[in-house]
Amino acid sequence: MLIVMSPQATDAEVQAVIDRIESVGGTAHPSRGAEVTLIGAIGDTDTEVRVSQLELDGQPGVEKVVPILKPYKLASKEQHREASIFDIGGAKIGGDHFALIAGPCTVESREQLLTTAEIVKDAGANMLRGGAYKPRTSPYSFQGLGVEGLKLLAEAKAVTGLPIVTELMDARDLEPVLEVADVIQVGARNMQNYGLLTELGRAGRPVLLKRGLSSTLEELVMAAEYILKEGNEAVMLCERGIRTFESAYRFTLDLMAVPVLKQMTHLPIVVDPSHAAGRRDLVESLSLAAAAAGADGIIVEVHPQPEEAICDGPQALRGSEFAEYARKVEQVAQIAGKLPFLEAAQTA
Secondary structure: OEEEEOOOOOHHHHHHHHHHHHHOOOEEEEEEOOOOEEEEEEOOHHHHHHHHOOOHHHOOOEEEEEOOOOOOOOOEOOOOOOOOOEEEOOEEEEOOEOEEEEEOOEOOOHHHHHHHHHHHHHHOOOEEEOEOOOOOOOOOOOOOOOHHHHHHHHHHHHHHOOOEEEEOOOHHHHHHHHOOOOEEEEOHHHOOOHHHHHHHHHHOOOEEEEOOOOOOHHHHHHHHHHHHOOOOOOEEEEEOOEOOOOOOOOOEOOOOHHHHHHHHEOOOEEEOHHHHHOOHHHHHHHHHHHHHOOOOEEEEEEEOOHHHOOOOHHHOEEHHHHHHHHHHHHHHHHHOOOOOOHHHHHHO
């Protein structure tokens, strides 16, 4: 249920509505816009019935009460009409702000990470990505440096000032990851790990949630709802390619997901062209297409020497080519209505 407060509603009237919702076991999620405040009343079926019996439309300051028809209550545009904008360590994403998140697939060594971090920083990237824990198809493949990798990411952040995006696979590793990560990435294979999502909701750190390999857009948004319902409002959705019958490339990048998700939700939409393509020669084209489609950000893999990378070298952009790539992405993003981001990142 959504309670729309009148533009003249006072803070006391808003709080009175919140108190009444909570008095019957509901959870109130206020969203304060430039002109009006919306309050989402969330709970199980019995709670929603009790909230509906409160007759809140007669409460002082309430303009109207409307049902939220979507199964995803907090992620829907009914609950939050304006696009969400998140400030992550000075890097903004959402609305007219575009974020370029770049770095190696995995942290391999101090030299590799710091070299890459300086390359992407100098070229204007907003955030540094790098995996300390890596989900691999084979249990015998490199699984990441773990805590040592997190220490190197912390050093890279101290040197460059870039916010850190890194993946969490297991809730048991949450505390050490929280010490370093500005954004916690949830990989495609963990999109429906609801226990992990709930813990991330309680942790309160921004989350980059990747779409599952065979998941629908509604399933992706419902997964985000697990995080949102715990009080963590900073969730970004990531399209990273889905499995189809096509075998000419690794995955099919579903660019139509970008405008459709923007119709469904207020959350920022990020695109991962590296994992979709699996091939370096396709990454730039997919990135430009994502920016043109209205994506709020791109997360891309960069390596100083991709031929020597421990994992996913064939899809990583060469460090020497990244600055020109970033310039092209910014140009297309501006055409799509985004603010310039390279100069702001370089001078931050």
